[in-house]
Amino acid sequence: MxxxxxxxxxxxxxxxxxxxxxxxxxxxxxxxxxxxxxxxxxxxxxxxxxxxxxxxxxxxxxxxxxxxxxxxxxxxxxxxxxxxxxxxxxxxxxxxxxxxxxxxxxxxxxxxxxxxxxxxxxxxxxxxxxxxxxxxxxxxxxxxxxxxxxxxxxxxxxxxxxxxxxxxxxxxxxxxxxxxxxxxxxxxxxxxxxxxxxxxxxxxxxxxxQGFRWYTIRITGDPAHAGPTPMEVRHDPAAAISRIVGDVYATAADFGPWGRSTFAQFHSEPVSPNTVPGLLTCSLDIRHPILADLDAMEALMRASVAAAAEAFGVGVEIAVDNDSPxxxxxxxxxxxxxxxxxxxxxxxxxxxxxxxxxxxxxxxxxxxxxxxxxxxxxxxxxxxxxxxxxxxxxxxxxxxxxxxxxxxxxx
Ligand SMILES: [Zn+2]
Structure with missing residues (x-):
């Protein structure tokens, strides 16, 4: 016994x-x-x-x-x-x-x-x-x-x-x-x-x-009036982040069951409901227990950010705030x-x-x-x-x- x-x-x-x-x-x-x-x-x-x-x-x-x-x-x-x-x-x-x-x-x-x-x-x-x-x-x-x-x-x-x-x-x-x-x-x-x-x-x-990495994503565009400015001429950080969030959550699902993605701390400027933001920042936490997979999730995230920057004509910067293997x-x-x-x-x-x-x-x-x-x-x-x-x-x-x-x- x-x-x-x-x-x-x-x-x-x-x-x-x-x-x-x-x-x-x-x-x-x-x-x-x-x-x-x-x-x-x-x-x-x-x-x-x-x-x-x-x-x-x-x-x-x-x-x-x-x-x-x-x-x-x-x-x-x-x-x-x-x-x-x-x-x-x-x-x-x-x-x-x-x-x-x-x-x-x-x-x-x-x-x-x-x-x-x-x-x-x-x-x-x-x-x-x-x-x-x-x-x-x-x-x-x-x-x-x-x-x-x-x-x-x-x-x-x-x-x-x-x-x-x-x-x-x-x-x-x-x-x-x-x-x-x-x-x-x-x-x-x-x-x-x-x-x-x-x-x-x-x-x-x-x-x-699980290993995790924390990033701050900073997207710069052009402030513009929400009414007269046609969608196709905007440089809109919110449009870019909406695509990035979708991509990165899909990546977490693809790397299931242990892949994790968490966006938080969204902040945009100017603080106004009827102006296209000139700046948007947010945090991202990604996790995976296997280093190669964590690296691959990061590479896909960076590719998504670059593609969104191109598609929406915005500037992007990604800062790494924490890297825990x-x-x-x-x-x-x-x-x-x-x-x-x-x-x-x-x-x-x-x-x-x-x-x-x-x-x-x-x-x-x-x-x-x-x-x-x-x-x-x-x-x-x-x-x-x-x-x-x-x-x-x-x-x-x-x-x-x-x-x-x-x-x-x-x-
Ligand atoms: Zn405890």
Whole structure:
């Protein structure tokens, strides 16, 4: 029989944590490096200490909770996610991965099972990026992706810096915020999308994370009177963008099921209902988990923009604002998760994540993969975020099996 975690204990921890920074509509408000975030960590540390673990924080406040292995010289197996939330966040985004990890440790204790390698549970600082606007900040610093000083200097809307708030809470630790070796890393998370629920599956075995690129498209034409100016003589940025939007959405469909295109932030000048715009800008976000396909989607977008410029006699500029490459997770880590799922007899599919996670930065330095469970309606970043205790139990049991496999490796 495969080992399983204690679903009731996990659920009671999840519900107790949801009482820290509760919102009016049943969600959670524990914004990064706030009093509520600190209260959440204190509660976690109480549980972890009772479970016999030690804890350390690094320079950016990432918290690492450790259960000793038989051979303390081996690189640990890492679990973890984040405890901070959006201002009107749910009870499970991030929290589930942390408390699922704690539950794995408690289940190993219950079984009196000594792993070969140590097991660590990370709580990454400021994953959400809403109060201090850099998402996955703590793991980005850990991965040497973001400079420590740049992160410490981030300011919230009240003028407080990350450095000041870390000091106030006593979170800035001795441990260097830089990559340390891990045998394997697993992040358990709610899917935050509708696919697993629609397919009525227990678990998603996550093989990677979509790459994305953000652009600003700027189209210049000639302002003209909306009445007397015949359509065929206009240089109309709105006419051009209407063709581009159609083309780029069609491209996303052609690159289905994982291709994504999102236009937003439309702005035109002059601000007038009866003048052909002289300028139109908008943002575009395109996503795909395979780099070659992401490149191909970009090339088609650029061709469409150039063709529209030609057809409508307008000027175009495309600025790249963000370029986050696709992440392909480690085949061994994916394999351990898949074996664990199969052992438990759970229905599943392999899938890619549409959202970024701390695991993306961890994966830059360590073999990594993720485990998803369905969430009600695919809703997340919302007080209504919801999973069942059975779904919570499934995902954490998969995590237990994956960790036990990875942590038995001999050097
Ligand atoms: Zn999250």
């Amino acid at each position: 495969p080992a399983r975690i204690d679903g009731n204990r996990l659920w009671s921890h999840l519900m107790a944590m949801a009482e820290v920074g509760p919102t009016a509509n049943g969600g959670s408000n524990r914004q990064a490096i706030s009093d509520e975030d600190a209260a959440g960590r204190s509660l976690l540390l109480e549980w972890a200490t009772a479970a016999g673990c030690t804890a350390q924080t690094d320079e950016i406040g990432n918290l690492f909770i450790r259960r000793a292995g038989r051979d303390e010289s081996l690189p640990p197996v890492l679990m973890g996610s984040h405890l901070d939330t959006q201002p009107t966040g749910g009870r499970f985004d991030g929290v589930y991965g942390v408390l699922g990890g704690l539950e794995v440790i408690e289940s190993l204790n219950d079984m009196d099972h000594q792993t070969e390698a140590p097991v660590e549970l990370a709580v990454w600082t400021n994953e959400e990026g809403s109060r201090f606007q850099y998402s996955m900040m703590g793991s980005a610093v850990w991965a040497n992706w973001l400079e420590l000083d740049a992160a410490l200097a981030l300011v919230d809307k009240d003028g407080l810096t990350v450095a000041e708030e870390l000091d106030r809470l006593g979170w800035a630790g001795e441990r260097p915020a830089s990559p340390h070796p891990y045998t394997a890393a697993f992040e358990l998370h709610i899917e935050q999308g509708p696919i697993l629920e629609a397919d009525q599956l227990d678990v998603g075995v996550v093989t990677g994370v 696709p992440v392909a997770f480690d085949p061994n880590c994916i394999g351990w998760v898949q074996e664990s799922v199969d052992d438990l007899g759970l229905t599943n599919q392999q899938m890619v994540s549409g959202a970024g996670h701390d695991a993306c930065y961890v994966a830059l330095h360590c073999p990594t993969s993720m485990i998803f469970v369905p969430c009600d309606g695919g809703i997340s970043h919302n007080e209504a975020e919801s999973i069942t205790s059975e779904q919570a139990e499934h995902g954490a049991s998969v995590l237990l099996g994956a960790v036990m496999r990875a942590a038995q490796l001999q050097p």
